Amino acid sequence: MSWIYLFLAGCMEIVGVITMKKYSLSGRKIFLLAILLQFMLSFTLLSLAMQEIAMATAYAICTGIGAGGGVLVGIVFYKESKNAKKLLFIALIIVSVIGLKAMS
Template sequence: MSWIYLIIAGFMEILGVIVMKKFVLSGKKILILVLMFLFMLSFGFLSLAMRELSMGIAYAVWTGIGAAGGVICGVLFFKESKSILKFILLSLIIICSIGLKFIS
């Protein structure tokens, strides 16, 4: 169950980053409340995941999901730059997170 909590936490992090970008673009104050709620959910599910997973693994996977999701959403929804190097470096983050799981 802890891995499910961790994945949910990662997706809440991605949604939070999307809302943050929308706030920056629109300036709508209500989005700050949505952002706070999403980050509270993200941290809440991360803490549930860390009941069974080590802190290092949980945090690495959580940040990996957030980083990968943030870059992918930025490219898909906000027309941010695409480059092979960006995706290679992003792949390294994901590979390192998986590697940490295998050595623990």
């Protein structure tokens, strides 16, 4: 169950980053409340995952999911730049997350 919590925590980071982008584009204050709630849920899920998964591994995987997912969402939905180097480094993050999971 801890790995599910960890995956969900990373996904909530992605949702939080998407909401930050929406706030930066619109300036609507309701998005600030949503950001707060999303990151609270992310950290709660992360803390649940850390009951069975080592802190360093859990945090690295959670932030890797959030960072990689955030970049992919930016490229796909917000037409942010995509070049070979950027995609290579995102692939390295994803491979590293998979490697940490495999080693745990």
